[in-house]
Amino acid sequence: MTLHRRQFLRSSLAASSLVSMGGATIPGFLARSAQAARVANPDDRILVVVQLVGGNDGLNTVVPHGIDGYVRNRRRLRLPTGQLHRITEDIGFHPSMGQMAKLLEDGRLTIVQGVGYPNPDRSHFRSMEIWETARTDSSPEALETGWLGRVLDANPAGPGSDSPAIHVGGGRLPLALKARRIEVPSMEQIDQFRLQAGGSSADQDSTRSALNEVASVERTDDPLLGFLRRSTLAAYESSARLEEVASGQGDDSNYPNFDLARRLEQIARIIKAGFGTRIYYTRQDGYDTHANQLGSHAALLNELADSLAAFHDDLAQDGQADRVAVLVFSEFGRRVAENASNGTDHGAAAPVFVVGPVSQAGLMGEHPSLDDLDEGDLKYQLDFRNLYASLLDNWLGVSSAPIVGEGFASLPLLKTS
């Protein structure tokens, strides 16, 4: 683990010890109370973030086949023009992204070109930290919270309401969701997400209450122990609630057989079950394509496009598609020039996708120049914090300045009326 990460964890523990969690454990955490609203307010808009981990090769995703320099830099990795899905005269989608092209045709997709930040860092971990914290400095304080975590801290959920954010997937909680005031739950599978106490149902109930009884005693002295206690209680509580969502399932799935599709399907279930959760986060791994990337990259993009399309269709059928915006980003793009292993090395700017009720379907911004480079990398055209600001100010209705800093104007990304 990186020392940065350890610093961030340590400082977050220190911070959490200052926040009195009170006897209610988690503010309004999936608590089941008689007054709890069972159906979320339909006007509540939802943000789903899909993080492509490893650094996606933007040039072979949104392909500038007609722009001078693509062919010259991509002799072996060049994608055949005839198989691309047309976006404009000079630019097309990777051949395995037909479903993305369809979303575009339906007016549900904006492709923001050349997104990055000043002084790009080519370390995966550092660049992810920058995107996930929306801060370019790496002081311990900067690593204490993620950009979405700060949204949660600024808008605490009321008692008896649902968890304001959920991470769907394995591995660590994304830094983006790290908040000071709550522990955002992670889940891999709704079906796995329950306490498996054995025996009769009476036995199970007594086991559950025994475990809860030990965890619910206040621990005051030690921040690490306090954190463990809160997390344990949060796990038991959300387990109970999500089990109800799972038990109502049974219809055949229209999702393709991909991990990302399964995770998005879980998210759709929770949305359709009327949870009040407004922020969802999931990841797709494998984009660090240093060698022989053609085959693996095609498979990854196919998984991405088909999964996003299935998710969108599912929500549309349920009449929910206009409540949900999906943001798809990667920590950086790749070098413009391919390497000798039929792959690409770490780069800088890359395209970002927004799926949902977009104001303007198609390309946003200019494609970065393939000649005027910064140490072999594309120069960024738009700071990612402008995108965050747009999603916060206009979509989630949260003031962006305290979250991403001053001076990042919003863009008209999504229709909000």
Added chain:
Amino acid sequence: MRLRTKRDDPRQAWSPFEATDREPWDLNRVAHLHRRAGFAPSWDVLQRDLDDGPELSIDRLLHGEAEALDGTPAAQFENLIDSLTRGPGAAAGTTGLQASWLYRMIHTPFPLQERLTLFWHDHFATSIEKVNEPNLMRQQNDLLRRHALGSFSDLLRSMARDPAMLVWLDATASKKDHPNENYAREVMELFTLGRGHYSERDVQEAARAFTGTFVVQGRYRHDPRAFDAGEKSILGQSGFFDGDAVASILLDQPACAQFLCRKLFALLVSEVDEPSEALIEPLAEAYRNSGYDTSVPVAMILRSRLFFDSSIRRKRVKSPVEFAVGTIRALEIVSPTVSTNDLAEACSRMGQRLFAPPSVAGWDSGPAWINTTTSLARSNTILQLMNDRRRFDPEALCSRHGQADEPTDFFINLLVQDALSAGVRERITGSAHEVATRVLTSPEYQLS
């Protein structure tokens, strides 16, 4: 970090611990030593080391016990488990590898060596997800174990030639006209110096020194024709360097021993206190002076006053593997032990898939081990174990140690000692089975 004593003074902190009336050699200290430097001890080991005192107890951890948990002499056990891992283990793919390593950890006469092997696996994190060859992963694991408490210099040099590592970092065909930067970057950022102690230029120059590296049919090959023999300038030194020369340059940087000792500090002392440079420097200096013999800083930590200071107790979160293996060793579920295939699955659900760390940075440890999914997985792992009456009988365990009448005291003393407040202790009631379940799922038991 602020300790309750004057022990953030480095000289005091690292001076040898001696038992006194105020700081006696008691159950709390014995259990702490084993939690950090081994897994969790059985009741008999706890009692034996309580009688034998700190010196002998620490020596046994540093050099290993004479016998494995099933009574096999140590040398014989190692041979047996090696052949088991080479044959059926590797043949059964990822699960087989995970299961044989867990089996080794459960029975090992040398738990500290396994803890350090796990530490280096996290440090030189390599995943079978990409390597795809169980045999290459097994070879790397043998390499880590061979040098676990030995020479980091040898380990680092071997890593630059380790096929699993080279496949993982796409360095299987690095040629002079297109050097691959991946290994060069990670060797500085993650294996030796840490961020901020090298420049982009150093990475590019080091990448040239690592050219000529190939993996052909699972074996390391060096091809002089593809090697960039020109002059390189790395971290202020110029010369016609190759990969080995780069390793020497990195080991000579003051940042290198500091970086590694910080990680050892997190492993053995505390994950939540950030040690000052002054506190780390004596460890780093001893490490450098020994020519990077890892047993030197490890022994220095384990024998120190700081290590036995009550303020650093339970300042780490048990990793899933620590949690699982420690529980099984403490409860003496040895013959027969649990299915280690199932245990490997349980560890994955708790957030630690052996041989498949999430990235080249290894696992995020400390509080990052804990989220709602992994918390539930820990509770479920314990509940499953407690329902396996065929392998584990809590009443029989109490009786075996003459404590059938006092299951509460027995399980608290065995598993968490001084961790519980009076309020929590009140809730640890019922039969031996109920008491054990409550202790093993408590927030306190998740800490080391």
